[in-house]
Amino acid sequence: MAEIVYLNGNFVLKNEAFVSPEDRGFNFADGIYEVIKYYGGKPFRYADHMDRLRRSLREISIDFDNLDQFEVVFQTLLEQNGLANQEAGVYLQITRGSHTRIHQFPESIKPTVYATAFPFSSKWDQLKNGVKVITTEDIRWLRCDIKSISLLPNVLAAEKAYEQNAVEAIFIRNGMVTEGSHSSFMAVKNGVVYTHPDSNLILPGITKIVIREICKTNNIPLVEEPIPASELMAMEEMMIIGSGSEVTPIVRLDESLVGDGKPGQVTLLIQEKFFELTKR
Structure with missing residues (x-):
């Protein structure tokens, strides 16, 4: 056709x-x-x-x-x-x-x-088993809140991830985690979900809006504040979210396992609730 x-x-x-x-x-x-x-x-x-x-x-x-x-x-x-x-x-x-x-x-x-x-099919293997991501310096401009077609820094980061057999690159700016090259980023510690607040440094994600609602409905604490890169490996779960990523667990960050190397329970609950919404 x-x-x-x-x-x-x-x-x-x-x-x-x-x-x-x-x-x-x-x-x-x-x-x-x-x-x-x-x-x-x-x-x-x-x-x-x-x-x-x-x-x-x-x-x-x-x-x-x-x-x-x-x-x-x-x-x-x-x-x-x-x-x-x-x-x-x-x-x-x-x-x-x-x-x-x-x-x-x-x-x-x-x-x-x-x-x-x-x-635009869901990537069920990644959704079920989780993925590897890498970290990289956030070299983008200061208006990441605009969904601009000027994506060269994102492309460079995505290529760097691909070369390291990872599916996404997570940006670090001034020691703080911002977002992925084509997704939003969330992490979990002690049952609390952490993510960067909306600002000029990240794109206001649509899936992020949905997850805010899921967390509120299911009594999952959500804190929107920058995550220091130095504290990333203390996080028990991580996920990338977006229209393409949906709710994808991260099981490896750079060369280290996230948690026990398997999708975490909070991530899987959010994922389950997300797909309940898409089925409606």
């Missing part, structure tokens, strides 16, 4: 979708994106993703407010690509648009809007 994508108001074959070489997303990474997971053909936390998208657009001053169209656009993409009623994802990217290359914001410019659908 030929892949269908959405570009600037039209559904077209992917191999016929073209963006100008003058697009500011191409020249400056001047744009933002979102990824939404669909379970059984239904989007998970769609409104939260749209709220974050709206905030990212506002933070970099892209004038685009026609977000109501996307629910239908995404559903159409899923249907036209044979992905309805299964686990799938939709990627949406909005750049400032095309213009002769200048650094300041051009006047009278129309955003470039691109969306595509793709298979």
Whole structure:
């Protein structure tokens, strides 16, 4: 089946979708994106993703407010690509648009809007058995709260993890754990879940919102404060969370086992409650 994508108001074959070489997303990474997971053909936390998208657009001053169209656009993409009623994802990217290359914001410019659908199955082996992650220095800019398409530091960190047979790189900034290259990070000690508070240093994760709710409903203490890197190995459990990671236990950090080297009980409880929500 030929892949269908959405570009600037039209559904077209992917191999016929073209963006100008003058697009500011191409020249400056001047744009933002979102990824939404669909379970059984239904989007998970769609409104939260749209709220974050709206905030990212506002933070970099892209004038685009026609977000109501996307629910239908995404559903159409899923249907036209044979992905309805299964686990799938939709990627949406909005750049400032095309213009002769200048650094300041051009006047009278129309955003470039691109969306595509793709298979997005849960990685059950990792979810069941846990994964290895590494730590690395957080060299990103100071507005990580914007879901920017400028992801080169994340790519470099992810490649470093891959080279060490790990699935994720956990960032350390000024001695404190921030987040992963493509996920949020949580750790557990004495039954208490710890995670970095929302700030300019991390992306406000949608799955993190869900886990806040799970912890509150199930009386699991949750503390949002930076975790010192020096205290990481004192943690009994760790997990990476996100639309792709869902709730994945970490069983090895760098070359050390986390806890007893098996997914922890608090992590597994949160994971169980998470998938109860996705099944709804």
